[in-house]
Amino acid sequence: MSFSARLHQKALPIWEASHNHPFVKGIGDGTLDIEKFKFFMKQDYVYLIDYSRLFALASMKANSLKNMALFAKMLDATLNIEMDLHRQYAERLGISAEELEATQAAPMTLAYSSYMLSVSERGSLIDLVTAILPCAWSYYEIGKKLAEIPGAMEHEFYGEWITMYQSEEFGEIADWLIKLLDELALGLPESELARLEEIFFNTSRFEYMFWEMSYNEESWPSHVR
Numbered sequence: 001m002s003f004s005a006r007l008h009q010k011a012l013p014i015w016e017a018s019h020n021h022p023f024v025k026g027i028g029d030g031t032l033d034i035e036k037f038k039f040f041m042k043q044d045y046v047y048l049i050d051y052s053r054l055f056a057l058a059s060m061k062a063n064s065l066k067n068m069a070l071f072a073k074m075l076d077a078t079l080n081i082e083m084d085l086h087r088q089y090a091e092r093l094g095i096s097a098e099e100l101e102a103t104q105a106a107p108m109t110l111a112y113s114s115y116m117l118s119v120s121e122r123g124s125l126i127d128l129v130t131a132i133l134p135c136a137w138s139y140y141e142i143g144k145k146l147a148e149i150p151g152a153m154e155h156e157f158y159g160e161w162i163t164m165y166q167s168e169e170f171g172e173i174a175d176w177l178i179k180l181l182d183e184l185a186l187g188l189p190e191s192e193l194a195r196l197e198e199i200f201f202n203t204s205r206f207e208y209m210f211w212e213m214s215y216n217e218e219s220w221p222s223h224v225r
């Protein structure tokens with residue numbers, strides 16, 4: 001079994017909980033309360049700013065010129081394609097790009113981005129790739145699953161979100177990260193693999209918690225905002 005398949009198997013119960021989360025189901029059947037989606041969009045935007053920084057860091061830590069260029073491409077795709085989806089949704093919701101960028105990160109957003117940044121800054125390239133993989137891979141899986149629901153991609157509000165995450169271009173990023181992880185993991189001792197498994201498990205948990213936070217619109221208590 002490849003290392004990525006081992007990680008996927010270990011985190012499967014968490015991934016399934018994400019797939020079955022009412023937030024995700026609500027996007028799929030079009031019933032999600034727009035206020036919850038608005039909360040998610042704003043938090044996701046500030047999350048993606050730090051996620052983009054990780055691609056810049058990955059480019060610096062990359063082991064070849066080819067991989068440097070690929071990480072630079074992912075940085076560009078996140079800043080200019082994925083985040084553009086957020087800017088477009090924001091416009092439809094009456095939020096300006098400036099307001100979106102000035103969103104105050106909620107505790108869970110801050111915890112997730114800070115965890116990924118600290119693991120990636122302290123560790124080597126494989127730590128970074130392991131930390132970001134659930135982000136790219138699980139959204140692609142969710143996108144594909146939701147796209148199977150008849151009419152979901154044509155939904156007048158949530159259709160574009162599903163169309164983006166099920167896209168071939170988005171899938172290529174996930175596939176490339178999976179392949180790179182498996183290459184980097186070759187020959188590593190079990191103690192190292194187990195340490196990486198913990199990182200993957202943690203960011204999978206954070207992915208679930210991000211849906212949970214968004215569904216409940218959980219931020220700082222109003223008196224300490």
Ligand SMILES: Cc1ncc(CN)c(N)n1
Nearest residue numbers: 044047135136139207210
């Ligand atoms: C929290 C989260 N995780 C993953 C993705 C997909 N890049 C995202 N936009 N937001």
